[in-house]
Amino acid sequence: MSIERVAIIGLGLLGGSIGLAVREHAPGITTTGYDRDEGVRRVARERGLAAAVCDTAAEAVREADLVILCVPVGAMEAAAAELADLLPDGAIISDVGSSKQSVTEALARALPGKTIIPAHPVAGTEESGPEAGFASLFTNRWCILTPPEGTDEEALAALSDFWAKLGAMVEVMDAEHHDLVLAVTSHIPHLIAFTIVGTASDLEDVTRSEVIKYSAGGFRDFTRIAASDPVMWRDVFLNNKSAVLEMLGRFTEDLTALQRAIRSGDGDALHDLFSRTRAIRREVIKEGQDDGRPDFGREDHG
Amino acid sequence: MSIERVAIIGLGLLGGSIGLAVREHAPGITTTGYDRDEGVRRVARERGLAAAVCDTAAEAVREADLVILCVPVGAMEAAAAELADLLPDGAIISDVGSSKQSVTEALARALPGKTIIPAHPVAGTEESGPEAGFASLFTNRWCILTPPEGTDEEALAALSDFWAKLGAMVEVMDAEHHDLVLAVTSHIPHLIAFTIVGTASDLEDVTRSEVIKYSAGGFRDFTRIAASDPVMWRDVFLNNKSAVLEMLGRFTEDLTALQRAIRSGDGDALHDLFSRTRAIRREVIKEGQDDGRPDFGREDHG
Numbered sequence: 001m002s003i004e005r006v007a008i009i010g011l012g013l014l015g016g017s018i019g020l021a022v023r024e025h026a027p028g029i030t031t032t033g034y035d036r037d038e039g040v041r042r043v044a045r046e047r048g049l050a051a052a053v054c055d056t057a058a059e060a061v062r063e064a065d066l067v068i069l070c071v072p073v074g075a076m077e078a079a080a081a082e083l084a085d086l087l088p089d090g091a092i093i094s095d096v097g098s099s100k101q102s103v104t105e106a107l108a109r110a111l112p113g114k115t116i117i118p119a120h121p122v123a124g125t126e127e128s129g130p131e132a133g134f135a136s137l138f139t140n141r142w143c144i145l146t147p148p149e150g151t152d153e154e155a156l157a158a159l160s161d162f163w164a165k166l167g168a169m170v171e172v173m174d175a176e177h178h179d180l181v182l183a184v185t186s187h188i189p190h191l192i193a194f195t196i197v198g199t200a201s202d203l204e205d206v207t208r209s210e211v212i213k214y215s216a217g218g219f220r221d222f223t224r225i226a227a228s229d230p231v232m233w234r235d236v237f238l239n240n241k242s243a244v245l246e247m248l249g250r251f252t253e254d255l256t257a258l259q260r261a262i263r264s265g266d267g268d269a270l271h272d273l274f275s276r277t278r279a280i281r282r283e284v285i286k287e288g289q290d291d292g293r294p295d296f297g298r299e300d301h302g
Numbered sequence: 303m304s305i306e307r308v309a310i311i312g313l314g315l316l317g318g319s320i321g322l323a324v325r326e327h328a329p330g331i332t333t334t335g336y337d338r339d340e341g342v343r344r345v346a347r348e349r350g351l352a353a354a355v356c357d358t359a360a361e362a363v364r365e366a367d368l369v370i371l372c373v374p375v376g377a378m379e380a381a382a383a384e385l386a387d388l389l390p391d392g393a394i395i396s397d398v399g400s401s402k403q404s405v406t407e408a409l410a411r412a413l414p415g416k417t418i419i420p421a422h423p424v425a426g427t428e429e430s431g432p433e434a435g436f437a438s439l440f441t442n443r444w445c446i447l448t449p450p451e452g453t454d455e456e457a458l459a460a461l462s463d464f465w466a467k468l469g470a471m472v473e474v475m476d477a478e479h480h481d482l483v484l485a486v487t488s489h490i491p492h493l494i495a496f497t498i499v500g501t502a503s504d505l506e507d508v509t510r511s512e513v514i515k516y517s518a519g520g521f522r523d524f525t526r527i528a529a530s531d532p533v534m535w536r537d538v539f540l541n542n543k544s545a546v547l548e549m550l551g552r553f554t555e556d557l558t559a560l561q562r563a564i565r566s567g568d569g570d571a572l573h574d575l576f577s578r579t580r581a582i583r584r585e586v587i588k589e590g591q592d593d594g595r596p597d598f599g600r601e602d603h604g
Contacts, residue, residue, distance in 0.1 A: 074569075098519070122516045125596035126583070132596070141518055171515070181512050184502045186519025191560060192494055193520070197579040199549075199556045200486045210483050212585045213473070214424045216443050217400075217488025218495070220592045221523055227583035230576035237564045237572055247501075248561055252554070254501045258493060259550055262539045267376075270539055274532035277499040281428070281529035283514045290522045294427035294434070296598040 001154045003092075003162045004029060007064035009057060009079055011035040011044040012229075013124060014096045015070030016133025018166070019049040024135040026165040034060035035130070043130040058086045066092045066162060068119075069107075073097040074235035080110035087114060092155050094119045098182060098232075099240035100146045100175035108148070115155050120144045120178065121168055122186070128229035139167035140288050146175040183243035187236055188251055191244065193225035194233070303456045305394075305464045306331055309366035311359060311381055313337040313346040314531075315426060316398045317372030318435025320468065321351040326437040328467040336362035337432070345432040360388045368394045368464060370421075371409075375399040376537035382412035389416060394457050396421045400484060400534075401542035402448040402477035410450070417457050422446045422480065423470055424488070430531035441469035442590050448477040485545035489538055490553055493546065495527035496535070 006022060008015045011033050022029050033050030034057045035041050044053045054060040061067050061083055071079045076095060087093070093116045097103045100118050107116045123141035125132065143163040147156050160170045173181075200211045200219065215223065237244055261269040285292040308324060310317045313335050321333050335352030336359045337343050346355045356362040363369050363385055373381045378397060389395070395418045399405045402420050409418045425443035427434065445465040449458050462472045475483075502513045502521065517525065539546055563571040587594040 122519045124519075127596045142515055144516070181508050181516055182519055184505065184508055185513055185516040185521040189498060189520035189524055192498060192557070194576055194579050195557045195560055196491060196494060196553055197582050198575050199553045201578065201582055202556075203486065203552070206483050206486050208582075208585075211487055212582070212589050212591060213444055214446070214483055214487040215586050215591045217424045217426075217484060218491035218527055219487040220586050221527060222491055223579070223583040223586050223592070224598065225520055225523060226576075226579035228576075228580075230573050230580065233576050234569050234572040238567055238569055241564055241567075244564060245561065248557075250505070251498055251501045252557070254504075255494070255497045255550075255554070258497055259547065262543055262546060265540055265543075267536050267540055270536040271532050273500050274496055274528075274530075274535050276503065277496050277525070277528035278530075278532065280499050280503055280510075280514070281525040283510075284517050284522050284525050287514050289514060289517045290525070291600045294429045296526065296600050298593045298598050 001158045003066045003158050005064050005066070006031050006162070007061040007067045008033045008050055008070055009060065009067060009083070010070035011040050011049050011053070011130050012070060013128050013132040013137075014121070015068070016044065016047070016049040016130050017135070017137035018068060018070065018096075020133055020135040021138055021166040023048065023051075025167055026162075029162075029165075032060040032064065040130045047130065049130060049133060057082055061086050061091070062088070064088060064091055066094065066159065069093070069095040069097075072232045072235040073099050073103055073239045076103050077106035077110050080107050084111055087111070090115065092117055092159055094159060096121055098186060098236045100178045102239040104146065104148055104175050115152060116148065117151055117156060117159050118146045118175065119159065119163070120146070120182070121163065122182070123168075126224050126227040128232065136167065138163070141168055143168040143170050144178055145170060145172050146178050147172065148175075179240050179243040180247070183240060183247040187240060187244050188247050190225055190228060190233055191237065191248065192251070193222040196222050197226035303460045305368045305460050307366050307368070308333050308464070309363040309369045310335045310352055310372055311362065311369060311385070312372035313342050313351050313355070313432050314372060315430050315434040315439075316423070317370070318346065318349070318351040318432050319437070319439035320370060320372065320398075322435055322437040323440055323468040325350065325353075327469055328464075331464075331467075334362040334366065342432045349432065351432060351435060359384055363388050363393070364390070366390060366393055368396065368461065371395070371397040371399075374534045374537040375401050375405055375541045376533075378405050379408035379412050382409050386413055389413070392417065394419055394461055396461060398423055400488060400538045402480045404541040406448065406450055406477050417454060418450065419453055419458060419461050420448045420477065421461065421465070422448070422484070423465065424484070428526050428529040430534065438469065440465070443470055445470040445472050446480055447472060447474050448480050449474065450477075481542050481545040482549070485542060485549040489542055489546050490549050492527055492530060492535055493539065493550065494553070495524040498524050499528035
C-alpha cells in the first residue's frame with residue numbers, strides 16, 4: 001500500500017506546508033485541499049498549496065487514500081463528522097493536532113470503523129494562515145504517530161513513509177505518552193510564554209513602551225512564542241488538560257524552590273541549576289533540533 | 303569632555319564586544335583591556351579585543367578617561383576596590399551589569415569620591431567568554447545609564463556619546479526603576495527558562511532524549527536562554543532580589559489564573575489572553591528589537 005492521493009482539510013500553516021512539501025519532495029503524490037474559509041481557499045489557489053483546491057470537502061476527499069485534518073484540535077470532531085459519508089473505502093484518516101488522546105477519541109466517535117492514525121509533526125512557527133506555510137517545515141523534524149490498538153500495519157507503514165518523504169523523522173508512541181511528552185516540550189513552554197507576556201503588558205509601574213524597548217534582555221524570545229495562533233492554543237490546553245496541569249505542577253514546584261533560593265541568598269543552588277541547563281542546549285543543537293549559532297543566528301548580528 | 307582612552311576590565315562577551323565595537327565604530331578611541339584570567343587575556347590578544355591587553359589592571363587603567371567594569375555583578379566591588387588607588391583623576395567609572403542599585407552601592411563603597419556612572423547595555427547572547435564578543439552586539443540596542451544624584455552633566459554626556467558611537471540608543475533612568483524594568487524584560491524570562499529546562503530534565507516519565515527530540519515544539523527556545531552564563535545569572539538574581547521576587551509574584555498570580563482557566567475549561571479566558579499577547583510581538587518587531595522573520599529567521603527554514 002502506498003499513498004498516492006492526499007486530501008488536506010484545513011489550509012493554514014500546517015496544511016499548506018504539507019501541500020508545498022509534497023509538491024517539492026514527493027511530486028508523484030497528488031494533493032487536493034479544502035478549507036471552509038473562502039478567503040483561505042483563494043490564497044491557497046494563488047500559492048498552489050494543493051494541486052487542486054476544492055470548494056467542498058466532498059470533492060477534496062472523493063479519491064483520497066489519505067485524508068489529513070489540519071484544523072485546531074477542538075474542531076477535529078466536527079470536521080471529521082462532515083466527511084463521515086464521503087470517505088472512500090480504505091482511506092487512512094490522520095491529522096496534525098498537538099494533543100492526541102482527545103483527538104483519537106474525537107475521530108473514533110465521528111468516523112466509527114474507519115482507519116484512523118493520529119499524527120503530530122512537531123514543527124511550526126509563530127505564524128498561521130495560508131500565507132505562512134513553506135515546503136521545508138518538516139525537514140529534520142520529528143513526526144509522532146499514535147496508532148490506536150489494532151491499527152493495520154500496512155496503513156501505519158504507508159503513513160510513516162509519507163511523512164518520511166516530506167523530510168520528517170517518524171516515531172511511534174501511544175497517545176497518552178505523547179500528550180505527556182508534548183506537555184513538557186511544547187504546551188508548558190507556550191503557556192509560560194503567554195503568561196509572562198501578559199504579565200509584562202499589564203504592569204502599572206513599568207510601561208508597555210519600556211517592556212518593548214528593553215525586550216532584547218530575554219523577553220523578546222517569549223513574545224515570539226506568545227504570538228502563536230490563539231484558537232489553536234486554546235484548544236490544545238482544553239484538550240490536553242490533565243498532562244498540562246500535571247507538568248505545570250512540577251514546573252511551579254521547581255519555580256517555588258528557586259524563589260526560595262533567591263530569597264535566602266542561596267547562590268550555590270542557583271549556580272548548580274544554571275550549570276546543568278547549559279548542557280541541554282548543547283544536546284538540542286547536536287541532535288539537529290536548533291540552529292547552533294548564537295541567538296539562533298538572528299540577522300541583527302550583522 | 304570627550305572620551306579618548308577606554309579601559310575594559312573583564313574581557314568576556316560584553317567587554318570583548320565593547321573593544322571590537324570601538325575598533326569598528328570609533329577608531330579614534332584607544333582601548334586597553336585586562337582580565338584576571340591569563341587564558342582569557344591570551345584569547346583577547348589573538349582576537350584583538352583591545353588595542354593593548356595588559357597583564358595588570360594598573361597598567362590597563364593608567365591613562366584611561368573611562369573605565370568599564372565588565373565582570374559579573376557580584377564581582378564588581380572587588381574589581382573596583384583593586385583600582386581604587388590606580389585611577390587617573392577625573393576618570394569616569396562605569397560598568398555593564400544587569401542590576402543597577404546594588405552595583406551603584408558597591409562602586410560607591412569601593413571608590414568613594416570618584417565619578418561613577420553605572421550603565422547597562424541591554425544586549426547579549428547565550429554565549430560567554432572572550433571568543434563570544436562581536437562588534438555589532440550593541441547596534442540598535444538600548445543602553446541604560448543610571449547616574450546617581452549629583453552626577454556631573456558633562457561626564458554623563460560623554461558616556462552617552464560613547465555608547466551612541468558604538469551603535470546603541472541611550473536612555474537615562476534611576477537605578478531603582480531600571481531594576482524593576484529589567485526584572486520583567488530580562489531577569490524573570492531567564493529565571494523561567496532556567497526553571498523549565500531544569501524541570502524537563504528531571505522528569506522520570508519523560509526521558510531526556512524525548513525532551514531533546516521534540517524540543518522544536520517550543521522548548522528549544524528556552525534552552526537557548528537557559529544556556530546563559532551561570533555565574534553572571536546567579537549574581538543577577540542575588541543582586542536584584544526584591545524586584546525579581548516582586549515580579550515573580552505577579553507572574554505566578556497570572557499563571558495560577560491560567561491554570562484555573564484550564565482546569566475549569568474556560569476557553570474564553572485563554573483565547574482572550576492569547577489574542578492580546580500577539581500584539582506585543584508586532585510592537586517588538588516594529589521597534590527594531592527583534593528579527594521579524596518567522597522563527598527568528600532560524601536557518602533551518604531552508
